[in-house]
Amino acid sequence: MGKTAQSVWNNCLAFIQDNITPQAYKTWFEPIKAIKLTDNALSIQVPSKFFYEWLEEHYVNILKVSLTKELGKQAKLVYVIKMENTYGNKSPFTEKIPSTQRSTVSPQEIDRPSKSKKPELKNPFIIPGIRNLKIDSQLNANYSFENFLEGDSNRLARNAGMAVSNKPGGTSFNPLLIFGGVGLGKTHLAHAIGVEVKEKYPEKTVLYISAEKFTQQHIESVRKNNRNDFIHFYQIIDVLIVDDIQLLSGKSGTQDVFFHIFNHLHQNGKQVILTSDKAPVDMQDIEQRLLSRFKWGLSAELQNPDFETRVKIIENKLYRDGVEMPQDIIEYLANNIQTNIRELEGAIISLIAHSSFNKKEITIDLARKIVENYVKHTKKELSIDYIQKVVSDYFQMDVATLQSKTRKRHIVQARQLAMFFAKKLTKASLASIGSQIGKRDHATVLHACKTVNNLSTTDKQFKKFVEELDKRLTI
Structure with a gap:
């Protein structure tokens, strides 16, 4: 029987496994899939550009040795990077051959805001008493890589963070989007990257800001009629860290401003780091053009620690x-x-x-x-009020909207999910649940529970809502 891509790759893996640590093997080789074998060229699929760069930098020799053993001196390795996003009508796959043909995906032409003639930059973070333009990074030095412990749940995100801090703006994981549930270390890791950059590159301008504060500053700049100054201030940052980017949801004006700032920084080789409680694909009410940019780099998930x-x-x-x-x-x-x-x-x-x-x-x-x-x-915290608050926050609406009489589909679904979880996670009667969630009767609650069960089996997106809310409410 002739050689297949899988058999060749399995033999390579056996050799590699004997020569590297189990942890390294699990992180960098288990996720790889063998795709095809053409003459002496083996194509392997890796999950991101980050994987490709890491393998090229750290494991190119062992890959070469193992492949040469299998396919002879003419052996070639082709990387197929499976990317979530596509640019225009281009294929979602980008093939790369190590060293000899290192091409990159070039994004579409990006809008760039016109430059202001004003030399002055209004700076929301000027340290009082210092005359020159000096930006306080807003970083917490206690959040370091040293006390962000590595485990299976965070290995990819932590390694990506370290790579970015070694070479800000110089890797293909730009932006780096760190996402995951509450209390898993997103903010800690974002600060750690900033702290490390400041230590290695003291001349670089680093700024940490929450999306909420960014929005407030933008509203203030519009009120004071100095929006251009606000944009140009952010365009001088070398490493911009924005926490809880999902909070830009539904704020179209702030999203527009952030879009221009992001484009300028990205085009000029500056680093953007974002954190979010969900992956880009699950973000609601964020403009498509912004979401596509979030996917340009690496999205790394933080999971519950083992x-x-x-x-x-x-x-x-x-x-x-x-x-x-x-x-x-x-x-x-x-x-x-x-x-x-x-x-x-x-x-x-x-x-x-x-x-x-x-x-x-x-x-x-x-x-x-x-x-x-x-x-x-x-x-004790798991009351019907608490459930309504979690569901409302998840769908970016307030509790009053959730309880209202409106028949808009997305609000009705949010209300039905609140009823479903109230029945599942509390001992309250159907009548009590109905009266607390918008003064409905027990029949409405019963109907809501049936609808949620039905939709969970027929609608993938809705099933995802149920699973994510379940995680938030039961952790």
């Missing part, structure tokens, strides 16, 4: 606080608080505080009490 990572997080936190704790208690905490990192650290702080205030030794019984109280406390 047990080993949770143990490492606790040990690191204790080490930084100079506190010792028996290993069995560390493992008990890691086993019983499986939600986000913020809650895990909160439980550790509570345990240390109880121990020092009451002058008690940290024992497994004390840990059990803290965890019980912690879990009880988080469960």
